[in-house]
Amino acid sequence: MRIKLEPRVASSQLMRYGGPVMALAATVIVGGILFAALGKNPVTGIYAFFIAPLTTLFGLGDLLAKATPLVICAIGLSIGFRGNVWNIGAEGQLIVGAVCGGSMALAFYPDDSWYVLPLMVLAGMAGGMAWASIPAFLRNRFNVNEILTSLMLTYVAIELWKYMITGPLLDPGGSSFPQSREFPPGLLFGSIFESARTSVLFAVVVIVIGWLFMTRALQGFKVDVVGQAIQAAQYAGFSQRRVVWLSFLVAGGAAGLAGLIEITGPIKQLPLKFTPGYGFVAIIVAFVGRLHPVGMTIAALLMALMFLGGDELQFSLNLPPAIAGMFQGLLLFFVLASEVLIRFRIKVIRPVRSTAGAVPEGGAGE
Amino acid sequence: MNEDQIVQLLILTLKGASPLIFAALGELIVEKSGVLNLGVEGIMLMGAVAGFIGAYEYGFVVGILFAVAAGVLMSLLFGILTLSLVSNQVATGLALTIFGIGLSAFIGIPFEGKKLAGEIGMINIPLLADIPLLGPLLFKHDPLLYLSIVLFGLVTWFLYRTRGGLILRAVGESHDAAHALGYSVIKIRYIAVAFGGAMAGLGGAYLSLVLTPGWEQDMTAQRGWIALALVVFATWRPARVLVGAWLFGGLTILNLWAQSQGIGLPQQLLTALPFLATIVVLVLISRDATMIRLNAPASLGKPFHPTS
Numbered sequence: 001m002r003i004k005l006e007p008r009v010a011s012s013q014l015m016r017y018g019g020p021v022m023a024l025a026a027t028v029i030v031g032g033i034l035f036a037a038l039g040k041n042p043v044t045g046i047y048a049f050f051i052a053p054l055t056t057l058f059g060l061g062d063l064l065a066k067a068t069p070l071v072i073c074a075i076g077l078s079i080g081f082r083g084n085v086w087n088i089g090a091e092g093q094l095i096v097g098a099v100c101g102g103s104m105a106l107a108f109y110p111d112d113s114w115y116v117l118p119l120m121v122l123a124g125m126a127g128g129m130a131w132a133s134i135p136a137f138l139r140n141r142f143n144v145n146e147i148l149t150s151l152m153l154t155y156v157a158i159e160l161w162k163y164m165i166t167g168p169l170l171d172p173g174g175s176s177f178p179q180s181r182e183f184p185p186g187l188l189f190g191s192i193f194e195s196a197r198t199s200v201l202f203a204v205v206v207i208v209i210g211w212l213f214m215t216r217a218l219q220g221f222k223v224d225v226v227g228q229a230i231q232a233a234q235y236a237g238f239s240q241r242r243v244v245w246l247s248f249l250v251a252g253g254a255a256g257l258a259g260l261i262e263i264t265g266p267i268k269q270l271p272l273k274f275t276p277g278y279g280f281v282a283i284i285v286a287f288v289g290r291l292h293p294v295g296m297t298i299a300a301l302l303m304a305l306m307f308l309g310g311d312e313l314q315f316s317l318n319l320p321p322a323i324a325g326m327f328q329g330l331l332l333f334f335v336l337a338s339e340v341l342i343r344f345r346i347k348v349i350r351p352v353r354s355t356a357g358a359v360p361e362g363g364a365g366e
Numbered sequence: 367m368n369e370d371q372i373v374q375l376l377i378l379t380l381k382g383a384s385p386l387i388f389a390a391l392g393e394l395i396v397e398k399s400g401v402l403n404l405g406v407e408g409i410m411l412m413g414a415v416a417g418f419i420g421a422y423e424y425g426f427v428v429g430i431l432f433a434v435a436a437g438v439l440m441s442l443l444f445g446i447l448t449l450s451l452v453s454n455q456v457a458t459g460l461a462l463t464i465f466g467i468g469l470s471a472f473i474g475i476p477f478e479g480k481k482l483a484g485e486i487g488m489i490n491i492p493l494l495a496d497i498p499l500l501g502p503l504l505f506k507h508d509p510l511l512y513l514s515i516v517l518f519g520l521v522t523w524f525l526y527r528t529r530g531g532l533i534l535r536a537v538g539e540s541h542d543a544a545h546a547l548g549y550s551v552i553k554i555r556y557i558a559v560a561f562g563g564a565m566a567g568l569g570g571a572y573l574s575l576v577l578t579p580g581w582e583q584d585m586t587a588q589r590g591w592i593a594l595a596l597v598v599f600a601t602w603r604p605a606r607v608l609v610g611a612w613l614f615g616g617l618t619i620l621n622l623w624a625q626s627q628g629i630g631l632p633q634q635l636l637t638a639l640p641f642l643a644t645i646v647v648l649v650l651i652s653r654d655a656t657m658i659r660l661n662a663p664a665s666l667g668k669p670f671h672p673t674s
Binding site: 038086138147324325337339343 | 634
């Protein structure tokens with residue numbers, strides 16, 4: 001069988017919205033096959049991963065708590081991705097944001113007056129922006145590929161984090177276990193129900209601002225033009241350098257905010273490890289959500305569910321939580337694969353019996 | 367430090383450089399064909415876990431074959447998406463890495479903490495291996511390390527001395543021109559991507575079979591990303607990949623040595639040093655925009671579809 005891709009005259013609206021749904025279905029099916037290949041009951045596995053976390057109020061609260069940093073990071077990143085600026089270091093920006101916000105809380109310790117929490121939010125965002133400005137500066141000034149620098153800085157940020165909580169920010173009262181002292185209760189966002197916190201409002205605000213920026217603002221339009229047609233942008237006088245700066249500062253600020261939100265929730269201190277890779281998964285959220293604020297909100301909830309599902313699998317089937325990453329990557333593959341259907345029509349030349357279409361198989365290593 | 371210790375450090379440097387040589391040479395060929403595969407880290411992890419499983423169950427040779435097969439399968443997944451389905455190469459590569467981290471953790475569960483039956487045999491080149499100092503340094507290594515050097519020679523010869531290499535470079539420079547001349551851009555890129563996958567798989571196997579025998583989650587420790595940086599550092603030239611890998615291997619070993627000696631710097635700074643060094647090197651290389659433009663394949667990262 002030969003399959004040919006034929007460009008469509010206009011992009012398909014059906015596939016634009018139907019594609020991600022088909023991708024999710026394909027992820028569930030391939031996930032089931034992988035469970036079966038490892039000798040686990042696929043139905044039990046899929047149920048534990050996708051359904052069980054949603055059956056309790058605690059699970060739903062956790063879903064919102066985990067989706068909040070994801071959607072905030074993803075919307076920040078998506079502006080860069082629309083402008084062809086590849087910041088993949090949101091994880092590092094998130095960590096530095098948490099370091100700065102946490103340091104602010106500890107500097108005022110034990111003061112928990114009304115003004116400290118806003119200062120922490122500002123410090124968190126400023127920290128993320130400062131960390132993100134390094135790759136932006138290197139890209140604009142020295143022409144350095146921002147993919148590699150932003151990623152390398154993430155691993156530097158992880159070491160910075162370890163240094164801070166074993167050194168300057170180490171809990172003076174506690175044992176030498178590497179963590180900071182706990183923040184006073186006045187510096188935490190209150191609970192709505194279970195582990196869902198009032199900080200979820202930040203996510204709502206970011207989604208609305210993101211939507212306004214992308215669809216209503218002139219600067220948002222300039223970003224799109226720079227990303228899709230650099231020559232047209234140059235002709236129109238839109239500055240690419242400015243888009244690089246804007247992308248990194250917005251993404252860094254958003255990631256810093258996400259980091260701050262994490263430590264002012266149930267964690268309430270700077271612990272040894274506090275992020276399950278939100279900054280990396282936010283990249284998947286951005287693409288699965290097709291760089292649209294509403295799509296990214298749905299994608300963030302889905303990825304949060306996969307984190308919870310990973311924990312659930314560890315609990316019920318004794319599998320490592322890293323499996324969440326496998327499903328997240330798989331879903332992104334299928335979404336990327338489905339995008340071809342928006343721009344192209346699949347035409348089967350000389351059809352034969354096999355009906356295998358554009359869906360790639362999961363590449364297992366055995 | 368006496369002579370023996372220096373020789374030991376240099377041998378460790380060569381070993382530490384090997385996984386980088388495999389992965390970076392593979393990615394060099396991929397990028398020369400005009401494709402940017404950011405999934406090297408994920409492919410290396412799959413190579414590491416598949417290599418270990420193969421070696422644990424059936425011996426070293428099967429392990430190496432498993433690693434190559436896993437690398438090729440992973441890279442073909444990338445190829446189907448980016449080449450046949452024209453998806454975004456950056457996003458797909460990142461997805462491949464995240465997927466590879468998860469999948470390797472998944473299939474590696476039963477093998478964590480297991481030990482191989484023996485060590486991989488050394489090849490002592492007769493007579494030469496007995497030369498003091500130089501002998502152990504140059505002529506007394508594991509077969510995979512020799513293979514990395516042989517593959518370096520083959521890649522260099524192929525790229526610059528064969529018709530196939532010329533076609534590959536042409537596809538990477540201008541896919542439209544190559545297409546117009548009648549070359550199958552997609553097919554050539556598939557072959558390049560598969561070769562890159564096999565090499566990254568070998569790099570992973572070197573880790574789980576030779577350097578630190580065993581399997582543990584995330585055991586590549588960002589070497590896949592370092593390999594990607596090495597290709598830029600080398601301005602897409604194989605010989606510079608080799609030098610860069612040795613420098614980097616040396617830096618890692620010196621770093622470990624410095625930590626064991628307890629010099630007055632915080633341990634976290636030393637751990638962060640390779641990443642900072644990579645950034646500094648990238649700045650030094652990239653600041654000359656003209657040189658990058660002259661050396662980077664002109665079609666790098668650009669999607670190609672014959673009818674569009």
